Amino acid sequence: MVRQRAGKKLARMPAEQTGGDVEILRGDLVRVLYEATMDETEYVFGDSITALEETADGVNVTFEHAAPRSFDLVIGADGLHSRVRSLAFGPERSYVKHLGLHCAIFTTPNYLALDHSGLVYGEPKRIVVYSARENTEARVLLYFASPPLSYDRVDGDRQRGIVHEAFAGARWETPRLLELMATAPDLYFDSVSTIKMDSWSRGRIALLGDAGYCPSSLSGVGTGLAVVGAYVLAGELATAGGDHATAFARYESAMRSYVDGCQKLADSASMMVPANRFLAGLMRLNMRMMPLMPWLRDLPAKMARRAASAITLPQYPTVG
Known part of the structure; x- marks a missing residue:
């Protein structure tokens, strides 16, 4: 359901129109992956890498808290603001492409009584609310246009303050949602950006997922892209007979296109959050016309499915 500034219904869109996919919540996916690997994988929590030194036969890694260690390879899968990427490839500004937006995502009680559905509220800013966990919770996504912002990424209070300032005066359920954000257990706030690099590896260090090729939170394919990348990278390492250079090259060849x-997808999705009231008006007109133009109505879903399925996964031997 799409609503206008005063909350009046503007259009209704079936799930199939925006992709019709089945979504797995991030926390659930993390738990599944962790439980499947915890017996065979060493996990170290509450620490971070501060230095990398590559040698002829490995990489010496310095940690913020733990003692230094050496590893055969280092794979940076540490997100949009990757520390591994900065240490091995150079500063973030060399690779990040800001799409002119910021977003806040968090969980609230389903006080709007959404029944396996969602609401989109469109001003020049955009609010999306959809039900989750069999309607017991709701996910809130707040998007607003902004140049790159400077703030402490671990300072939740400052991030909430930025969101409050951006949505000050917004109508509909905005004040209530901002109030609930204060007690949300899982606030995510960041720029809407992509990471574009000419190469995802250097020596014995390689990048995976958002660290190497973030498609932005608006694309809707970031998690799938990271999981596919992990599968391909692991498979190529397993079949390369210890030749990491060959494995990294094949990984990039398989994944680049x-x-x-x-x-x-991110370039087109960013247009869904209009930067001013004129563009917001054009967006409302587009929403009204969609039911009358099936080809336009189905276009977002077709684009998403085409991009998400545009790879044939190689078959690798089982390793274990």
Whole structure:
């Protein structure tokens, strides 16, 4: 359901129109992956990498808290603001492409009584609320246009303050949602950005997922892209007979066009958050016309499905 500034219904869109996919909540996916690997994988929590030194046969890693260690390879899968990428490839500004938006995502009680459905509220800013966990919770996504912002990424209070300032005066359920954000257990706030690099590896260090090729939170394919990348990278390492250079090259060859297609989704998706009231008016007109133009109505879903399925996964031997 799409609503206008005063909350009046503007249009209704079926789930199939925006992709019709089945979504797995991030926390659930993390738990599944952790439980499947915890017996065979060493996990270290509450620490971070501060230095990398590559040698002829490995990488010496310095940690913020733990003692230094050496590893055969280092794979940076540490997100949009990757520390591994900064240490091995250079500063973030060399690779990040800001799409002119910021977003806040958090969980609230389902006080709007959404029944396996969602609401989109469109001003020049955009609010999306959809039900989750069998309607017991709701996910809130707040998007607003902004140049790159400077703030402490671990300062939740400052991040909430930025969101409050951006949505000050917004109508509909905005004041209530901002109030609930204060007690949300899982606030995520960041720029809407992509990461574009000419190469995802350097020596014995490689990048995976958002660290190497973030398609932005608007693309809707970031998690899938990271999981596919992990599968391909692991498979190539397993079949390369210890030749990491060959494995990294094959990984990039298999993934490059797929990544490019997924990142193009972000370029088009950013237009869904209009930067001013004129563009917001055009967006409302577009929403009204969609039911009358099936080809336009189905276009977002077709684009998403085409990008998400534009790779044939190689078959690798089982390793274990």
